[in-house]
Amino acid sequence: MRADMELMDIYGAFFGMQSLLAPEYIVPATIFAFGLWLWRRPGIGFWAWLTPRSIWGHRSHRLDLILFGIGRLLVLSGLLTRLTVTPFIATWVADAIGSGAVEMSPWTLAALMFVVGDLTLYWMHRVLHGWSAIWPLHALHHSAEVMTPLTAYRHHPLMQLIVPLGYSAVIGIVSGLAIGVLDAGPTVAEIAGVNAFLVISHAALANFRHSHVWIGYGPVLERLFISPAQHQIHHSTLPRHHGRNFGEVLSVWDWMFGTLYLTRGIEDVQFGLEDEPKLTTHTLRAALWEPLRRLGRG
Template sequence: MAAESEASWALVWEQLKVLFGVYAEGLGPSMSPLNVLATLALCLVLWLVWKPSKGFLAWVFPAKVYRTRSFLLDLWLFLLNWFVGLFTALNYAAIATVTAYALWGALGLPAPPPEARNPVLSALVIFLSGDMALYWFHRLHHGRPTLWAFHALHHSAEEMSPVTAYRHHPIYHILTGLFVSVAVGLCQGLAMVALIGRLDVAVLAGTNLFSALLNLATNNLKHSHIRLRFPGWLEHVLISPAQHQVHHSIDPKHFNRNYGDSLAIWDWMFGTLYISQPDEEIRFGLGDATGAPLPQRHPNLRTALAEPMGRARSILLRRDGRPKKGL
């Protein structure tokens, strides 16, 4: 019995080392050299096809986006979250894997077969369950005022660049990483129980590969001024850059739409899908119920870090201060 659990923990450790290696090689973050090169190649193709009036560099890196306080704050938060990202890497890799194994052990499953029964199907199931967990956690951040206090920092960007993807409060970064990892781990564990029989390194690398391939060139454009739309049928399946830009719009008709990370099928399934429209003006930032822009809450790093904490604190205190029923 003891030898068996020792063996399974050794297996967990082996998986973690490989997973961390996969993460470190840059399959995860969209700023990896491969992703950046793929994005630039796609931009070149779009520039050649769309023939905008500006030169290539001025079109891809316009001053109205890259010489702004909004972009500067994105950069600061990118650097800060780069450190926090070490926790995120561990959250995603370690907590998800350990949760999956814990569930597997708790259900008293027999010893795994030497190889996954169907690595491609297994990787697909894990990818799908992980992407659905991301959808729901993102949706939760828009629905719960305390969580929104932190997520609003991501939405207060008035100009969007690929660095805006990292414009998150460290608390959001840590909590979301933690919650999503546990959810992903539970989904992985259930997927293993139902379909797989064992969690294989190749399966998990394959899962990353699914998301890396789906997002390789287009992910960086989700946070950008480049409005790349997909055909309507494809926007029911994959989130296009234009669809994520809709998610950042201050127009009330765009509120609470397109929560999906890689896939649009969850938005389609759960009633939050918005198909991008041609020639639709989109203004980024935080807006009120009438669509008027709200004053910038996060003009610099200090307010970006302090304001969400203060807002969340006052929401929690208000809740605690409410008279209890029956007293």
């Protein structure tokens, strides 16, 4: 029984619902890709089109795979969980302001947490780009020269400690206000769990954001939701694309704060960082050491 639980923990850390690589997300994405392949008729086999050797065999992708493993081991170790302070802050804030009198449904709370969380991630993302002292940590993510779903996990281990801490603190404050001001106590367990709206967003083409497959939503929907093509624009080396599309799921924040870039047809984009030659060697040593060496110099 103990061994079974350990195996389930390992599986959950790598392929649980919190991971974009969960089968619940990969399977529908693959089915959608197959339909796209039939529609576009690229002239090559489906798997050769979806997972081209030039991308999946690239040294940049091999580094993504290693960093994904390191990040999942951090999750498995419980270190990231211990830094998730959402329930503690939520409880403290709720106790400080007393009990609420207005009822809130679980779905309303989930929607509120999703929107607040997405706005938080937007501003955290902008800070990572705009604050030169901390940019080297995020630069590792943007040094990817090819993109696959694993590129979503191309982060320095220190970044994987900092971002969850800041994010969970904000969500904890908002959760505490919702519990205290409103009558949302019975749904507090959902706050620290898998948000239903986040699950929906993960299933809705999220794995194509870090990929070579261009999928735009058109000018109307791209003012509301970040399309895979818009996130590829965010990774582009072209100057006109710099500082655009910081949103995680919703693009309304980019629209509101002047960083939105709408796609108009398929654009020829290149990925990577032209001014980071050491990071683009795609070695584990450079990935772990170079950001720390440059950290705080801005």
